[in-house]
Amino acid sequence: GTEELIRKLHRDQTLSEEEWIQVIDGRTPKAAEYLFRLARQVRHAYYGRDVYIRGLIEFTNFCRNDCFYCGIRRSNPHVRRYRLTEDEILDCCRQSYGLGMRTFVLQGGEDSFFTNQRLTGLIRQIKAAFPDCALTLSVGERSRASYQAFLDAGADRYLLRHETFNAGHYAKLHPAQMSAAHRQACLFDLKSIGFQTGAGFMVGSPFQETRHLAQDMLFLKHLHPHMVGIGPFIPHRDTPFAGEKAGTLELTLYMLGLLRLMLPDVLLPATTALGSICDNGRELGILAGANVVMPNLSPRCHRKDYSLYNNKLDTGAESAEGLSELARRMEQIGYRIAVHRGDWRPCPDQA
Numbered sequence: 001g002t003e004e005l006i007r008k009l010h011r012d013q014t015l016s017e018e019e020w021i022q023v024i025d026g027r028t029p030k031a032a033e034y035l036f037r038l039a040r041q042v043r044h045a046y047y048g049r050d051v052y053i054r055g056l057i058e059f060t061n062f063c064r065n066d067c068f069y070c071g072i073r074r075s076n077p078h079v080r081r082y083r084l085t086e087d088e089i090l091d092c093c094r095q096s097y098g099l100g101m102r103t104f105v106l107q108g109g110e111d112s113f114f115t116n117q118r119l120t121g122l123i124r125q126i127k128a129a130f131p132d133c134a135l136t137l138s139v140g141e142r143s144r145a146s147y148q149a150f151l152d153a154g155a156d157r158y159l160l161r162h163e164t165f166n167a168g169h170y171a172k173l174h175p176a177q178m179s180a181a182h183r184q185a186c187l188f189d190l191k192s193i194g195f196q197t198g199a200g201f202m203v204g205s206p207f208q209e210t211r212h213l214a215q216d217m218l219f220l221k222h223l224h225p226h227m228v229g230i231g232p233f234i235p236h237r238d239t240p241f242a243g244e245k246a247g248t249l250e251l252t253l254y255m256l257g258l259l260r261l262m263l264p265d266v267l268l269p270a271t272t273a274l275g276s277i278c279d280n281g282r283e284l285g286i287l288a289g290a291n292v293v294m295p296n297l298s299p300r301c302h303r304k305d306y307s308l309y310n311n312k313l314d315t316g317a318e319s320a321e322g323l324s325e326l327a328r329r330m331e332q333i334g335y336r337i338a339v340h341r342g343d344w345r346p347c348p349d350q351a
Ligand code: 5AD
Pocket: 069, 070, 071, 161, 163, 201, 202, 231, 232, 233, 234, 235, 236, 273, 308, 309
């Protein structure tokens, strides 16, 4: 049954496509509890009860892409577009450094204003001002040469969700100019040139079948990224998917647990989308095996403009100002926020 497959995953850290489908479709509340217990054991062996924090800076909402699910897609005329200046970005870093953040994530749309030269200049400035901090970029698909330039300038990590592995499914979520193959090639480039690399997918996106999730798991096993970001799809009113159903908390938590068993050492965030569909979504994510949270550091005046989906959390425990609320929430479930870079590391007692 399902619990047997979970045991097998725990033992072998791998399953076949058929088995992935079975373990996902065969889930029950009882199997999920069992999964989460094992996932926590694995998480505690690798990362203890530390929760790693990353300060998320949404520095531009201009985007040349037109992904059907995303609120900041190019053809949404209702977005108030903004770009932070270098000084504003450095201010965000400074404020959040004071709050204990030692990783900054520069996330933005694919904005051609931010040329390689502008971005490498920014990276150098941030790394010079905060030498004890890690810098993560999340600025989409670029050439291998630009990724190399970012790394050479001092960036440490890169997030690029693969969104969905299956090419047919990918094509239903994106316009024809984008492809699953190109996105995956970017991820292999990022990893091979030496970034701590993050991939990931949406749970419950339109047209998603269990087999697609199974293929996401097989792809991630093969890529073996340092980080995996997953969250429920949430519709945005100004997109072609406005009327689609959201992904569920329940399936997202289950996928988090499976990811922890498959990739024991992976950095796994309880994402904003998870916190947005349920008040204690992030806590439940931690209890399902996640070990990272990413509070929002963007200036308050722009937060509403970075609306990837409706009702996106941007205050309280989601925000830098609310770090004490986050700390309290984590302590309530027996975890503590770590004030350091929170790098990926292989398990000390790994063979
Ligand atoms: N619902 C949930 N997640 C979304 N993202 C974009 N739009 C949505 C949405 N409507 C996710 C994508 C992207 C990340 C930054 O946000 O997975 O990679």
